[in-house]
Amino acid sequence: MIETPYLLFLGDAPDPLAAKVAQGIKDWRPENCVGQLRLEGCKADMKLPDMTLAEAKAAGAKTLVIGVANRGGLISQTWKKVLVEALEEGFDLASGLHNLLRDEEDLAAVAKATGRTLHDVRIPSVKYPIANGEPRKGKRLLAVGTDCSVGKMYTALALDAAMREKGMKSSFRATGQTGILITGDGVPLDAVIADFMAGSIEYLTPDNDDDHWDIIEGQGSLFHVSYSGVTMALVHGGQPDALVICHEPTRSHMRGLPGYQLPTIEAVRDVALTLAQVANPACKVIGVSINTQHMGDDEAAAYCAEVEAKLGLPTVDPFRHGAERLAEAVAAY
């Protein structure tokens, strides 16, 4: 659990895209952000107050979150100076970088001396159990995709927000590093040891109120041969009551797999539902989320309408049209 609120570290981000983790935190959990810290040359801006470490500390910030990708996989000396000072001033550090904070000898030494915590969210910090498959109280929804990177995290975050807006009890459950930094908690599923994958998702989505929904971030796809095992563990460990299928209609092939065509939404529906009903016979597909970023407004509306007519399920692009109709489908469950 990463302590909030955060000061977002944007470093010397060469462009706004480099700071997409910070943007995600700002967009989805603005209440967790007291300000931003930018170095000379930073080209990203979260429209948060620019603060020094001391100012952020005074404003209540507990953790400095690295919200920017670094170049060439190295933590530069310019960054290092700020990170060391942050530890000395009483901040924890949180990072989703490939190269770990804990592997930097100077950071590890200062963290130890100051009693601060280094959160490397790519690495599990919990010894997860083996899944026991027992039914849990409360409801769960899982976003499953026809491919990787089709908008499963966005869909889950938007649905969670729309459900809260309607006064429903909902928790977004993060299963990847960006989601973990956004919410401060979660399971870095792609780094979990095989035998404990499904158990880690049971751990992430425990018993809850009967009318509470865990909205579980999906990973990979049952049809993506590199990562399908990770998806499978989500389908069984999550015991979903409901599935939302996520799709990006303009892909010419599966992400990273030039020889592989995308499956149809119907194919994902059939296989995912068959497997999900092993763990939860009541599971239903309640909607479809289309990522229409490469389509015009009319084309996007027409495509969603076509899918909706064919599958008989509410079909929206949550970014373009909002997630209210998906939230209504959950409410009607």
Next chain:
Amino acid sequence: MIETPYLLFLGDAPDPLAAKVAQGIKDWRPENCVGQLRLEGCKADMKLPDMTLAEAKAAGAKTLVIGVANRGGLISQTWKKVLVEALEEGFDLASGLHNLLRDEEDLAAVAKATGRTLHDVRIPSVKYPIANGEPRKGKRLLAVGTDCSVGKMYTALALDAAMREKGMKSSFRATGQTGILITGDGVPLDAVIADFMAGSIEYLTPDNDDDHWDIIEGQGSLFHVSYSGVTMALVHGGQPDALVICHEPTRSHMRGLPGYQLPTIEAVRDVALTLAQVANPACKVIGVSINTQHMGDDEAAAYCAEVEAKLGLPTVDPFRHGAERLAEAVAAY
């Protein structure tokens, strides 16, 4: 890769079952065994020559394999004495025990001083790649199960042996600790990090002769909620051309999951084939392997005949009836 041949260490096995790893090596790779080493009170016997370390060394043994489960998870002082002597006399050690050889300070120190290797086969020794899904030369067969522990390893080993007997090119590919000790090589799939599972199986079953078959040991079941992600990675990483479905008809519930019924063979056939054809559209189910250990001869024969008639696939218990009919089905592929 564990160097062969082996001296099998049976320790003070309290009963034959405790030495089932040694039994597996003796049954399936007798040519890898020069002898056995038993301590006082050992109740297991592989019908191999009893040898001292020096005698085994003279007979060419390279590795002392711990072929027996230990009690209470501890490596006793009685065992330790033999293991240290083995290292000093030039043996490597190999073990599938939960507690690792490398975590025993005295063994680690002696191995370092003598330049010998400690093989803990529960832990991956390779940095596996992420699966790329590219087609590979040669053929592959995967054993899939309705449940865990229904005889997938036995089926794969028996099929591999029957195929070699017929003069076919075949390699058993181990994905669990017992299989790895039997063959000296393989992937401990349940201990691999999630993102690299499918890649580890691509690594295990590389390009080969067009008429060569990798017979891949299965793990778990697509219908076993604790381990289905591991099975999924085998289905996609293995790119099987052929599947054999393994089933044990007398189970009242899934292993370790009292609330879960076993799926039908047909359900496993349909889901496994749909998913396998994502990676290899030519994939076919070529036979069924029934574990009839809890049935009488007549009941076993009747059950296999019934499944064979219903599914239209050769159906045998390889332990009872041999694996020749499955090998013929592969030959006819």
